Amino acid sequence: MSVSVLGAGAFGTALAISLAGKGPVTLWARDAGDMAERRENAKRLPGCPFPETLSVTDDLEAGTEAEIILLAVPMQKLRSVLEEHKDALHGKHLVACCKGIELSSGVGPVSVITQTIPDATAAILTGPSFAADIARGLPTALTLACADAEAGRYLQAALTTANLRLYRTTDTIGAELGGALKNVVAIASGAAIGAGLGESARAALMTRGYAEMQRLAAHLKSEPTTLAGLSGFGDLTLTCTSEQSRNYRLGQSLGQGTPFDPTTTVEGAATARAVDALARDAGIDMPITRAVAGLLDNQLDVAGAMKSLLTRPLKEE
């Protein structure tokens, strides 16, 4: 079993560091120069030195030799990265480590892998974890989803480390949705806190956000229990309550009316727009997602977004 990580952002680097505790791992970056020299990803994950078993490269051949390749690039870049490098990726175990729904197609990362490289075994690794926690070796539990049960068992064993415990499911749709949708609710939660609306408002958004996550998951035929696990409930809890989350911090900025660095990876922004469009087409009620999309597109301010939620017809829980 050999592992490499394609994409040397904060998360790819953290996973590579954790997995290197078990054996050799290759981390592929577009530009490996500085990291290879310093033995640290000073730009994306400072203060986390690379173990000796971690090699960094910008040579694609070396980066794709392994049987298992973790894809740790942002969701909206995944298809183009796979298209660009598909000749090197045929027949591999490809594990998406990104969270989101593709704006152009309305599908998640596992479907993007299957559509671009049909002879690969597609899986997703998702759940509550901040890159810095994984890199520091703090205890973390994630979901590994793969439609092929046998391949899922293989990947679960290969990618579990001393401090990173993986649970397994074959429900890739549910796992993708949990990781994608919780980011949208995190933006809403951050906006509520940023605007001074209080923690009760955040709890309401998290709970009703979870209800709309479940509605979309049921429509897309995922297992109801998947969202109750690490990829859904677990990651929703983490991301909606921590300033370590970039999605939450973007929401805070929207709530406070302060600027936010547009180069930061915030997966929930594109996903809110993608899911809003999906929900409208399918006739699924997702008012919090719609409010977040409206906030991001300057069609609503936080007061208007809250009014749109609070003035809806009263209903059963």
Ligand SMILES: NC(=O)C1=CN([C@@H]2O[C@H](COP(=O)(O)OP(=O)(O)OC[C@H]3O[C@@H](n4cnc5c(N)ncnc54)[C@H](OP(=O)(O)O)[C@@H]3O)[C@@H](O)[C@H]2O)C=CC1
């Ligand atoms: N950070 C975290 O705590 C966690 C992140 N995730 C998920 O991981 C995914 C990646 O996030 P994260 O690592 O934080 O993002 P970062 O912003 O830290 O890094 C993004 C990385 O993607 C690389 N990249 C972008 N486009 C390309 C491309 N075309 N070819 C090759 N590499 C490319 C960038 O390379 P370059 O440096 O050359 O620009 C950069 O290294 C997201 O979906 C996120 O939701 C999941 C759990 C935790």
Ligand SMILES: O=C(CO)COP(=O)(O)O
């Ligand atoms: O997905 C994450 C935690 O599980 C990381 O959250 P952010 O992408 O919002 O920083």
